[in-house]
């Protein structure tokens with residue numbers, strides 16, 4: 368249906384390319400538009416707004432996700448210029464600000480995997496927690512305590528709102544600041560399970576992750592890995608982790624989380640550490 372309506376303004380190949388490059392988050396659509404189609408961006412925005420029922424705003428993503436806060440530039444194409452929306456995932460509700468704090472609907476399978484792995488009674492340290500997606504999903508599923516840290520004040524504020532929205536106040540502690548400093552000051556040897564979802568900078572923060580994790584605890588080490596063959600990416604990230612870590616580590620598993628570019632993959636290695 369969407370393809371049919373786009374085909375009144377684009378070729379079949381162009382509309383295929385566009386459909387694979389857009390995300391719907393609550394009542395917002397974010398679309399990445401190739402250079403060759405930029406002259407048609409307004410009409411693309413209006414077509415999407417008219418065709419997708421609950422959508423109130425269509426934004427064009429004019430920069431990659433970038434900077435310390437991992438945010439992106441958005442330009443309104445059609446509808447309301449409002450970047451906040453409500454998003455639902457696996458029985459949890461979230462207020463999301465798609466321009467001012469990191470959010471990706473493409474990590475939902477990984478969020479569910481971590482929530483399932485989390486054990487009753489655990490303490491989790493989520494070092495780069497954003498608006499609290501992983502923290503909330505885990506704490507909704509299991510009785511656990513989560514320290515949810517983020518450098519971006521907008522993300523930490525939204526995490527607090529989302530804790531309240533999901534009735535999890537007290538189970539999650541939202542802390543705004545630099546993860547390495549907060550761990551050093553207050554969270555040494557605290558965590559049974561540590562999440563490191565800042566894949567571009569995992570090596571820089573690995574010592575802090577080890578510092579906050581108890582001996583026998585688990586670190587989920589995310590990274591971006593270049594691999595000529597997709598089948599090699601997870602193994603390469605295990606090897607990279609083992610070369611980088613300073614502690615005895617048992618690899619529990621590894622996998623590709625998602626593709627992030629040509630021959631580039633976001634991977635996760637699950638490791639049990641002994642200190």
Ligand SMILES: C[S@@+](CC[C@H](N)C(=O)[O-])C[C@H]1O[C@@H](n2cnc3c(N)ncnc32)[C@H](O)[C@@H]1O
Nearest residue numbers: 435436469495496497500517518519545546564
């Ligand atoms: C890729 S996002 C992950 C967000 C979240 N885990 C999610 O999946 O929605 C990385 C987050 O790390 C935060 N960040 C960057 N540097 C940080 C630091 N030194 N300490 C704590 N958070 C940091 C950014 O603000 C951003 O929200």
